[in-house]
Amino acid sequence: MTTLIFGATGGVGAALARRLVDRDVVVHLAGRDAAKLAALHDELGSPTSVCDVLDDEQIAAAVEAAGPDLSGLAFCVGSIDLAPLRRVDRDLVRKSVELNAVSAAMALKAAESALKKNSGSAVLFSSVAVAQGFAQHAAISAAKGAVEGLVRAVAAEWAPKARVNAIAPSLMKTGIAEPMTANEAVADGIAKMHPMARLGEANDAAALADFLLSEDAGWICGEVFAVDGGRGRVRSRG
Numbered sequence: 019m020t021t022l023i024f025g026a027t028g029g030v031g032a033a034l035a036r037r038l039v040d041r042d043v044v045v046h047l048a049g050r051d052a053a054k055l056a057a058l059h060d061e062l063g064s065p066t067s068v069c070d071v072l073d074d075e076q077i078a079a080a081v082e083a084a085g086p087d088l089s090g091l092a093f094c095v096g097s098i099d100l101a102p103l104r105r106v107d108r109d110l111v112r113k114s115v116e117l118n119a120v121s122a123a124m125a126l127k128a129a130e131s132a133l134k135k136n137s138g139s140a141v142l143f144s145s146v147a148v149a150q151g152f153a154q155h156a157a158i159s160a161a162k163g164a165v166e167g168l169v170r171a172v173a174a175e176w177a178p179k180a181r182v183n184a185i186a187p188s189l190m191k192t193g194i195a196e197p198m199t200a201n202e203a204v205a206d207g208i209a210k211m212h213p214m215a216r217l218g219e220a221n222d223a224a225a226l227a228d229f230l231l232s233e234d235a236g237w238i239c240g241e242v243f244a245v246d247g248g249r250g251r252v253r254s255r256g
């Protein structure tokens with residue numbers, strides 16, 4: 019059985035690929051940057067597809083290349099487009115929704131028949147900024163809220179043949195978070211807003227994605243799980 023990772027060259031995507039390869043799962047790596055993909059291929063030995071998820075033909079080609087044994091799909095692509103609402107225009111909302119939700123929907127659609135045939139599992143990514151309101155998050159929260167609706171609808175449509183779930187992280191030290199984590203003082207301030215008193219690492223989310231893709235998660239369907247150091251539910255003492 020094979021797991022296809024979209025956004026495999028990102029922080030969470032690469033951490034997930036390493037975990038899956040460690041437990042001998044066959045992985046197919048999809049990413050938009052050929053050079054980064056080649057480096058990950060050199061490290062893990064897994065086959066790759068160059069894939070910009072804004073292009074449905076490239077999504078279809080990656081699913082095809084992953085082969086008929088496709089039973090896992092992780093959509094680890096995303097953005098954090100921050101702006102106060104007064105500076106948000108249609109283009110910014112569309113851009114966020116297009117990348118995070120529309121492309122995730124097209125990836126699920128492309129993989130549907132293989133995942134259903136192989137009792138598969140798909141994992142998408144939301145954000146803590148859906149369950150909890152944060153200033154400047156209008157565009158990305160709208161997009162990730164759409165991801166959560168997508169997960170529940172497709173989970174209903176696919177059950178009992180395949181499962182779909184999502185992970186909703188708070189700020190993790192990966193590429194998209196760099197504008198917020200590059201400055202140490204700012205990063206420390208945000209870390210203190212988390213009851214667990216640190217920012218997330220890619221592996222915090224990858225560990226749960228790894229579990230949700232596994233057969234041990236076979237009775238988990240249509241859920242959205244916070245991986246957020248307690249930020250969404252627990253009052254911080256700091």
Ligand SMILES: NC(=O)c1ccc[n+]([C@@H]2O[C@H](COP(=O)([O-])OP(=O)(O)OC[C@H]3O[C@@H](n4cnc5c(N)ncnc54)[C@H](OP(=O)(O)O)[C@@H]3O)[C@@H](O)[C@H]2O)c1
Nearest residue numbers: 027028029030051070071095096097143189190192193194
């Ligand atoms: N990190 C956080 O603080 C945080 C918080 C909440 C939610 N999330 C979500 O967690 C998931 C994993 O993100 P991450 O933390 O691992 O961030 P990351 O390291 O920046 O990874 C994001 C990935 O998306 C890829 N990507 C962006 N646009 C693409 C496109 N058009 N086609 C194909 N790939 C594209 C990037 O490709 P390149 O490698 O080529 O740049 C990168 O691999 C995302 O859905 C993100 O929205 C993250």
